[in-house]
Amino acid sequence: MWSLKVGSSALASSRIYRTKINRFSTDLVYFSVCTASPEEIPVIRVPCSIQNRFENVKQTRGRNNINTSKAGKLLIQSRNASLNQSVGYTHAKFDEPTLCSKGWKHKKSFGDYFTVNNIKSVAPFVSGSGQGEDIKKTVKTFHKLHISSELVETLERLNITHPTTVQLQTIPKVMRGHNILCAGETGSGKTLSYLLPIVHKLHLDEEIYEEGSHKIHTVVVVPSRELAEQVASVSRSLCAPLGKVTRTVGGGQGVGHIKGVFKQGIPDILVATPGALVKALRRRCLDLSHLRFLVVDEADTMFDPSFADMLEDILRHTEIARNPGETQGPARKAQLLVVGATFPGGVGDVLSRVTDLGNMVVIKSKMLHFLMPHVKQTFLKVRGQDKVLELNHYLKRLQQEHGASGGNAVLVFCNKASTVNWLGYSLEEMGVPHARLQGEMPAVVRAGIFHRFQKGTTEVLLCTDVASRGLDTSRVRLVVNYDFPESHTDYIHRAGRVGRAGGCEGGQVLSFVTHPWEVDLVQKIEMAARRRTSLPGMESEIREPKPVINETQELR
């Protein structure tokens, strides 16, 4: 191997040397060494093109040296087999994993794809799987959570026998009167985790507290009419055997409708969208002075700027307990339960104005903001004009694989209402039966579409993100991101329509990736999948609430 000693006597006498350096064992590279006079330190000039080549060679070699694929199941399966990654492979801290989506901003990458395989058959939030195992040993059934036997029987009729991990953690805390911030994965059964203890406590305390019986005791605020109907239907099934009444009020139906709902009598549990609830409060149809539970579901949407003012208005009408002690006795105040699968920043700021954040219990799932390990997720780089054909192809394949036996429900997400309409016309021409759901539809048209989809009247639903939050889609087998979601939060919520507790197994997500800005998001998702970390930009979004500093403390 040739070596070069800069400034050595061998070089000192020379004007220009051409020398051969064997930088890498096989690559021979020429470069020039120039000295003005024998005394001066020689300057070595390496052309940029050669420097770049060295770098490329170095990177390629580095990459090839790391064999991320071993025998056994693959976590990442790529079109380029050298980029596959086994389930058993763990990247070292400073390893830079090579991504399948690395070159996806280049037009030559159209047609490329990779899959993040499901490495578990059961969701982590089902008790007894992975992280829930320890808890399951001690608490197994709803009986052990001290839920009344009438409610447990109702659950058993619904085929729900074991609490999920989020239910195991949340129910006892709500029973004890704490204000709760509950962050659990999509589909982990958060609705029951707040409804069960609420209905139980309403039932139990009925005999003790008679006063204020004509006033509302529980309000659940959710961001959409469809979600309000869904939560109300779960509540009705729990309340019916106990003779309690649940009603809903949703936006877009006018004040007359809202007044009509309350003329029938004050329900025990009201499920409302924020707009309708604010209208009801302003028209004095409703009095929250005896409220015992205020639930804010789908917190990320509810604390979003579009709803934040309404939410603050609602919170101003409510006296929230500052600690569990204040939820007891005749002068009791309301318990606040904030629930979601993702949380935006600033939740703490809003809540600190109405309650003592130091006394609020934060329940956070271990796998929050991780890709779901029990759902197969495929990313396909595809030209915009080819997306319809690809979609048609996948729908047909699903039909062939599962036949007419049912359970082929597909949710297709678009970013805009206009895309939903346009795609609908295209699928119509291809003879694909489907339904459409988007926020620009009039309330009357929208009402019932999702419900019919849940019941199985339609197998394919084209929708915007209006269907991505909270809606229970247990029969959905495939989620298609026809347009790639605009944020990781949206990806988590859309993907969360499959792999739900009690839902059909083998759910999959297919995402079409077209534009360069989408590639950035995909690369971060792939990196998180390879490193097995949570999705970036979301880790800090749930902060432990800071204790409120009162004025005297502040002065000191």
Ligand SMILES: Nc1ncnc2c1ncn2[C@@H]1O[C@H](COP(=O)(O)OP(=O)(O)OP(=O)(O)O)[C@@H](O)[C@H]1O
């Ligand atoms: N303990 C349980 N065992 C079996 N199935 C359950 C259990 N708890 C809830 N489920 C079912 O799981 C499904 C999802 O529940 P739910 O809609 O409450 O999830 P979620 O956590 O609120 O989801 P999202 O984040 O999407 O709002 C529902 O069909 C519900 O009936």
